[in-house]
Amino acid sequence: MNLRELSAHLGLSQTTVSRALNGYGDVAPATRRKVVEAAERVGYRPNSGARRLATGRSQALGIAFPVDRNLLLDPHFIEFIAGVAAHAGEQGYDLTVSPTTGTEGEVYRRFARMRTADAVILSGPVLEDPRIALLRGLQLPFVVHGRTQTPLPYAFVDIDNHGAFRQACQLLLDLGHRRIGLINGDESQTFARDRRAGWSSALMAAGLVAATDGLARAGAMTEENGYRFARDLLETSPRPTGLICSSVLLAFGAYRAVRDLGLAVGRDVSVIGHDDELPFLRPHTLDPPLTVTRSPIRKAGERVADFAIRLATGTPIDRLAEIKPVDLVYRGSTAAPEVR
Amino acid sequence: MNLRELSAHLGLSQTTVSRALNGYGDVAPATRRKVVEAAERVGYRPNSGARRLATGRSQALGIAFPVDRNLLLDPHFIEFIAGVAAHAGEQGYDLTVSPTTGTEGEVYRRFARMRTADAVILSGPVLEDPRIALLRGLQLPFVVHGRTQTPLPYAFVDIDNHGAFRQACQLLLDLGHRRIGLINGDESQTFARDRRAGWSSALMAAGLVAATDGLARAGAMTEENGYRFARDLLETSPRPTGLICSSVLLAFGAYRAVRDLGLAVGRDVSVIGHDDELPFLRPHTLDPPLTVTRSPIRKAGERVADFAIRLATGTPIDRLAEIKPVDLVYRGSTAAPEVR
DNA sequence: CTGAAAGCGCTTACAG
DNA sequence: CTGAAAGCGCTTACAG
Numbered sequence: 001m002n003l004r005e006l007s008a009h010l011g012l013s014q015t016t017v018s019r020a021l022n023g024y025g026d027v028a029p030a031t032r033r034k035v036v037e038a039a040e041r042v043g044y045r046p047n048s049g050a051r052r053l054a055t056g057r058s059q060a061l062g063i064a065f066p067v068d069r070n071l072l073l074d075p076h077f078i079e080f081i082a083g084v085a086a087h088a089g090e091q092g093y094d095l096t097v098s099p100t101t102g103t104e105g106e107v108y109r110r111f112a113r114m115r116t117a118d119a120v121i122l123s124g125p126v127l128e129d130p131r132i133a134l135l136r137g138l139q140l141p142f143v144v145h146g147r148t149q150t151p152l153p154y155a156f157v158d159i160d161n162h163g164a165f166r167q168a169c170q171l172l173l174d175l176g177h178r179r180i181g182l183i184n185g186d187e188s189q190t191f192a193r194d195r196r197a198g199w200s201s202a203l204m205a206a207g208l209v210a211a212t213d214g215l216a217r218a219g220a221m222t223e224e225n226g227y228r229f230a231r232d233l234l235e236t237s238p239r240p241t242g243l244i245c246s247s248v249l250l251a252f253g254a255y256r257a258v259r260d261l262g263l264a265v266g267r268d269v270s271v272i273g274h275d276d277e278l279p280f281l282r283p284h285t286l287d288p289p290l291t292v293t294r295s296p297i298r299k300a301g302e303r304v305a306d307f308a309i310r311l312a313t314g315t316p317i318d319r320l321a322e323i324k325p326v327d328l329v330y331r332g333s334t335a336a337p338e339v340r
Numbered sequence: 341m342n343l344r345e346l347s348a349h350l351g352l353s354q355t356t357v358s359r360a361l362n363g364y365g366d367v368a369p370a371t372r373r374k375v376v377e378a379a380e381r382v383g384y385r386p387n388s389g390a391r392r393l394a395t396g397r398s399q400a401l402g403i404a405f406p407v408d409r410n411l412l413l414d415p416h417f418i419e420f421i422a423g424v425a426a427h428a429g430e431q432g433y434d435l436t437v438s439p440t441t442g443t444e445g446e447v448y449r450r451f452a453r454m455r456t457a458d459a460v461i462l463s464g465p466v467l468e469d470p471r472i473a474l475l476r477g478l479q480l481p482f483v484v485h486g487r488t489q490t491p492l493p494y495a496f497v498d499i500d501n502h503g504a505f506r507q508a509c510q511l512l513l514d515l516g517h518r519r520i521g522l523i524n525g526d527e528s529q530t531f532a533r534d535r536r537a538g539w540s541s542a543l544m545a546a547g548l549v550a551a552t553d554g555l556a557r558a559g560a561m562t563e564e565n566g567y568r569f570a571r572d573l574l575e576t577s578p579r580p581t582g583l584i585c586s587s588v589l590l591a592f593g594a595y596r597a598v599r600d601l602g603l604a605v606g607r608d609v610s611v612i613g614h615d616d617e618l619p620f621l622r623p624h625t626l627d628p629p630l631t632v633t634r635s636p637i638r639k640a641g642e643r644v645a646d647f648a649i650r651l652a653t654g655t656p657i658d659r660l661a662e663i664k665p666v667d668l669v670y671r672g673s674t675a676a677p678e679v680r
Numbered sequence: 681c682t683g684a685a686a687g688c689g690c691t692t693a694c695a696g
Numbered sequence: 697c698t699g700a701a702a703g704c705g706c707t708t709a710c711a712g
Contacts, residue, residue: 002689013699018691028697045453049392050689053704058389060436065425075620078418081437085405089439094456096400096436097421099429113385116434222620223592249620252563259599260627280414280562280589287600342705353683358707368681390705393688 001042010038021046052115060094061308062117064104075278076221076247076297077123080145083301084121091309093118105134112138118312121145121304126188141311143304143320146190155311155320157303161191164293164326165198165244168272171291171328172242173206175336177270180211180242181233183226183250184218192218195246195274221246226253227260234261234269241337245273248281251290251333270334288332295326341382350378361386392455400434401648402457404444414561415618416587416637417463420485423641424461431649433458445474452478458652461485461644466528481651483644483660486530495651495660497643501531504633504666505538505584508612511631511668512582513546515676517610520551520582521573523566523590524558532558535586535614561586566593567600574601574609581677585613588621591630591673610674628672635666 007017012035020027020035021044027035038044052058061084085095096117098107108131111117119141122131129148136152144156165182172180182199185192196216203211214236217229226249233240234257245251251273258269265271266288275283275292283290307320347354352375360367360375367375378384392398401424425435436457438447448471451457459481462471469488476492484496505522512520522539525532536556543551554576557569566589573580574597585591591613598609605611606628615623615632623630647660 003691004689014690015692015699015701016697019698022691024692026697031697043449043453045450047393047689048454048456049389049398049706050704051691052389053387053393053706054689054691056704065422065435075415075418078415078421081418082405082439085437085439086441089441094436094438095405096434097425098434099422099425101426101429109383110385113383114388116388220620224620224622224625227625280560280564282564285564285567343707344705354706355683355685355708356681359682362707364708366681371681387705389690390688391707393690394705394707396688 001044002047003044006039006042006044009042010035056115057118057312058094058096058116059092060096060117061088061305061312062096062098062107062111062120063123064100064107064120065097066100066104075249075280076276079276079278080123080297080301080304083298083303084305085301086298087302087305088309091305093305093309104131108135108138108140112140119143119308121308125190127190127193141308143307143311145300145304147194148190153317155307155317157300157307157322157324158191159295159300159324160326161194162198162201164274164295164328165195166202167198167326167328168244168293169199169202171330171334172244172270172272173202173208175242175270175334177242177337178208178211179215179238179240180244181230181240182216182218183229183233183243183245183254184216185221185246185250187218192246199244215240221250223249223253223256226250227257228253230254230257231260234258234263241268242270242334243272245271248273248275248278248283248290248292251283252281252286255286265333266335267338270337272334275329284331286333291331291334292329293326294329295324300324341384342387343384346379346382346384349382350375396455397458397652398434398436398456399432400436400457401428401645401652402436402438402447402451402460403463404440404447404460405437406440406444415589415620416561416616419616419618420463420637420641420644423638423643424645425641426638427642427645428649431645433645433649444471448475448478448480452480459483459648461648465530467530467533481648483647483651485640485644487534488530493657495647495657497640497647497662497664498531499635499640499664500666501534502538502541504614504635504668505535506542507538507666507668508584508633509539509542511670511674512584512610512612513542513548515610515674517582517677518548518551519555519578519580520584521570521580522556522558523569523573523583523585523594524556525561525586525590527558532586539584555580561590563589563593563596566590567597568593570594570597571600574598574603581608582610582674583612585611588613588615588618588623588630588632591623592621592626595626605673606675607678610677612674615669624671626673631671631674632669633666634669635664640664 007014020032100107122144125146125148127149132150135142200212219225272291275294276297347357360372440447462484465486465488467489472490475482540552559565612631615634616637623632
């Protein structure tokens, strides 16, 4: 059933039916009711291609999906996408994921030229991110999940990575720890840089200027790396008594390393992780339960979708910037260090 | 730049340019070359909405993305999607993910009515899956990742779950194990049923008819459940000496349970897991390295996309059925049981 | 081998 | 408050 048939069926013009369905003002209430009800009954859906052609808008959000780099192909990314999809769906938007191998430029160009997305979502920003300039050049509205150092204005949703890791480090300092290692994500990405800066700023403020030397490791946030990095750090001398990890997966590996060295988490080594609230890896199920900085990445996805839709419908960029605070949840993996 | 402008620029009709670009036969080679080259140079992309409207096809594959149920929102799903997206991209198809809360019927109806996907991908099939009949009714081509018991014909890509788990169980039997537990995924899903059937058929064939009683656990494939189920099984008496897990994540939890009970994987308890080749959780990095049945879920995604595109372009359903064999990779987590 | 023209199903000025 | 009509940018019989 298309618009012409529906209109004929109702004895109205396509114009009126279209306006009634799209919520325009200039329609008699009774007419509107009749139209909406009939559309509902026969299950009418506008042909997306036709609407797209007529309006120039696709009612879809776009996201580049890196299929070769492992960078984003991790559980954090899907949880983020789930949030995007959930909010987009509520607003009647689809999500078009375009696979990319290598450069994302091609994908964005396609989105722009084919008008296949009204706004795109940019994930995993690095410090100097060329995608910002590219997207601006293409006139394609976009929202960044995270931030970059690029001076150009752009819409973004981020969490307070710096504050969170400063606070986590401060907690360990307050407990009496003095050697505190950092097990970070890939530091070409901004979030990881911010976290490192937060960690080191707490140490500096405590007068432990040299305490950052050699006590940080960074790489993909896998269990394997968590193990490797933790093991590496714990074998330095004097041994760190605290470890701060950029993900629960890394913390997971760190736990394993601590155990393998015959030590105990909580007693010998305090561990804090950053919890994105991935549904299949819950920090409170670890033994001992993991102290975390916490911010649901899924909520971030929802917010990014919200921003993207607003951007596509005319909200100015400068109103679309948000830095969410991060909770610190204290559990059994942190304690005062043993006096030696 | 649109088709009209490009044609004018070339001094040709839209008809000829369109045909040249779409690879039709009736175009002089020289003309085609000129057209293709010009399109390339100016970066011409057909407007997707217009093409969609004119052809009735969207050049997109659809997939329902469950945003509330955790069922599919796990790392296996993203790895699968990555495969789908990769292959679709190569073929010039987009992937439209439509978020669903609750029933997927609504999403499929939308795909069908809006013509927003040429074929859809059905994930996580259960034994009696109403989605099969629904999609057939909507005349929307679809490919199932896995199988159902529904007697209706449908295109699918599956792995030999039954054979894999029979073989895994047989390996443990051959090593001398007699009490072999199963830690399975959610048994409302077909893959989990098939795996259980494979496991029990090996036991039955070995004359151990009663050996399946009480030795199976099933649920979401999380580390947490792996721990819980393994712990539960290992506390039965006599203690099982072998455990077969439906995912590396479950095996991960099982390792933790074994350790917590003061036992050692390999020596006291042999463990086998099913490896979907998730990039962030590699079975050979466990200690001891995990023996696995292995089949990359990403490849399955690529194959499903391949089938979906073929289906959308006219290949008959009955040619689109595939059951991939599964490798068994022997590592240190399996050994003969200690004589007691 | 090439082109003029109809048509896909919407939206939206414009007229009444 | 409603409708006739143009137009969005393609594809594709059809004619030549």
